[in-house]
Amino acid sequence: MGEPRRRIPEATVARLPLYYRALLDTAEREIATVSSERLAELAGVNAAKVRKDLSYLGSYGTRGVGYDVEYLLHEISRELGLTRDWPVAIVGVGNLGRALANYRGFGARGFRVVALIDADPDVVGTTVGELVVEPLAELDRIVAEREIVIGILATPATVAQDVTDQLVDAGVTSILNFAPALVTVPEGVSLRKVDLAIELQILSFYQLRRAFSGPGGLAPERRKSVL
């Protein structure tokens, strides 16, 4: 049953979680409606963008009033698939993997870490939180049994591609890659990357520019003014 949904631009999809969070905060304060202006402020974007983004989801606002917080929250979470339960596996239980496993904020909204997997026999069998680390060899069975579709890759760079291939073979169709390495996946599998070193290097670039051109130099990435 493919509702004939309009195509939502990538850039918009990337901002929906921002609105979602802003709306959660607003709902918590028991505020019933928000204007695009206010929502923009909370999400750190501008009002026109908020309106355009939300208009891709449908006409959920009321002119002269704004958006109903609860309703919009519901629509966005449906669109983002947060009404479902997404079992997640973390592969690679080093420093980062462990930190991610303990991270609250996943569990909060549908993302449940249901497996920790590592190749190192010394790590397998250890407990992190409520989970026991399982061996990579069991990956296929684990993914199938627990219906895992999202994998978080926190291995060293050297084995990143190899582990990715195994994840894909096992049936995982969304991968979040924390390993500092290029990883490719077949068509039909989503891949996103988070790279600490790259982020720092980008900051370094703009830092350097500022140092050269003096205060108030060239535009850095995502500059924001204080309110």
Place this chain on the structure above:
Amino acid sequence: MGEPRRRIPEATVARLPLYYRALLDTAEREIATVSSERLAELAGVNAAKVRKDLSYLGSYGTRGVGYDVEYLLHEISRELGLTRDWPVAIVGVGNLGRALANYRGFGARGFRVVALIDADPDVVGTTVGELVVEPLAELDRIVAEREIVIGILATPATVAQDVTDQLVDAGVTSILNFAPALVTVPEGVSLRKVDLAIELQILSFYQLRRAFSGPGGLAPERRKSVL
């Protein structure tokens, strides 16, 4: 002495670290030159983009031959400021902060973590790696004495803005925010954001779309084909 550098597009800056890493790998294998084609493959982009990006830095290639690996490596690292030493402070020593502190790959290229800072008296005084966690109250002194310009924010969301303000007041001009919260900084300060929950939500969106429209559905983010 502001060399009249051409303006480099944001998107290009964000890719320079990719090229940098690819070139490092190439240099390690003692390969002297790379074509844009090969570099593109290693960085996961297309060749035209590589050439255009590199052309913003200057004409460092040789037609008919390609780019000299060592030379290009040098130019990119200079452009990114990786020839300098950037002392970094991590504020917030919870799970994530600790993992980041232990993360190799920062230290590697100019980014040295020289301070771990937390507000919790129970955490202050503990040791992580070779560093002792210091109190938030000392921030000003620490930043000044160690000439810290980059701050990594790994606090809970609730105090993110407050800690950011303190970092900025202390003189930090680049901030990498891991806290799941909107943070604003004054003009002249760079801010980048890494948000685990948001990345998962974006994956969830495309996952859902695929589930609806069957395999081979709508275009997911950053899809890549296997080679």
Place this chain on the structure above:
DNA sequence: CCGACTTTGAGAATCTGGTCACAAGCGACC
């Protein structure tokens, strides 16, 4: 029920980035 006021939704214009295509430049080989 009307008029003033607010705020959305969306078309048009603009900006930024990505892709294409090819002339220019360089090395190699004869």
Place this chain on the structure above:
DNA sequence: GGTCGCTTGTGACCAGATTCTCAAAGTCGG
């Protein structure tokens, strides 16, 4: 030294995203 093949660098074009603007649609007070 001339010719051939390869690869860069860039101008022209195209696509996607952002911003601007304003008519349309609603609320609210009287």
